Amino acid sequence: MTLTAEFVIRSPSLPFVSLAASLPSQQLECVHGLCHEGGSRVFVVYLEPDDNVSEADLSALDEVVDTSPLGRASGKEVYQLTIELADVVSEAFAPERFTATQMEPTVVTPDGWYETKLFQNYNAFNGMRTRCEEYGIGVELVSISQNPPEDDGSSQYGLTERQQEALQLAIARGYYESPRQVSTKELAEEMDISQPSMSSLLRRGERQLLTSALGSQPQVRSLSR
Known part of the structure; x- marks a missing residue:
């Protein structure tokens, strides 16, 4: 049995939350490999053109180590960013602790990360939530369903x-x-x-x-x- 869970992660240590708060659209999308790939620090970020975010703006963010523009997709500006994660985020989402597969792009807002992930079972989801809370990262469940x-x-x-x-x-x-x-x-x-x-x-x-x-x-x- 597998489960699809939709939830919100909240922590001031999460990347791009402050960026989302500064955008007119108040949100951006990203794809990342946390919980899935060991040592993954690469994020692919999708930005609305009307938000007027430049490569220089992204490079100026404290958490960004490297910026590579990838062009446009689905009408959005796409960048590949290498991130320096805060220790609490890196430890909480260490891939050896649990495995979850990203089903949809993460939506980053000033309120936190909205995520949809695939888990092996309820214990895997609850284990993820417990570990996040141990590191001061809040997890609010929006919905959860069994597959298929x-x-x-x-x-x-x-x-x-x-x-x-x-x-x-x-x-x-x-x-x-x-x-x-x-x-x-x-x-x-x-x-x-x-x-x-x-x-x-x-x-x-x-x-x-x-x-x-x-x-x-x-x-x-x-x-x-």
Whole structure:
């Protein structure tokens, strides 16, 4: 099972956040190899022509070591930049710690990095989030989904679509961690349902997963004295 997660990374140490704040468009796109390639410090940056960012402007950024213009693509100015990463970013995203594949270009805004990545499983995503937070880098989950989606509205474990959605949200938000990071009330608000409905979805989903994993419900035998 693989997962596609969309999330926001926030830290003043992230490259290009200050640049995005200075642009009229307030954003730029980039492709990078963090979490995937050892020692990767190369970013390919896509800029709107109306933002009027020159090669000299990019070279003047504190984090930029080398700048190479690549021309235009999809109506945007493209540059290859070699970056000197802050230690906290380099350590948090060391490729030996976890593996994630970039699915779409990172959108850099003054608020942080908006990313869409492919993870092996929930543990891989939660491990990434925990390690980032250990280095003072915030991670806010926007959405997470299992690949590929089921066509019949149920998962291979017999879950309904809503049960699967509830369990995925609960796992991603830390409901099953010890101590719990979120309440059923907070989960219910995110799914726009009542707290009893959320509790029911989780309870039925958990029961279905256990039944699927352990087989049919065993017959209960009365103990004779």
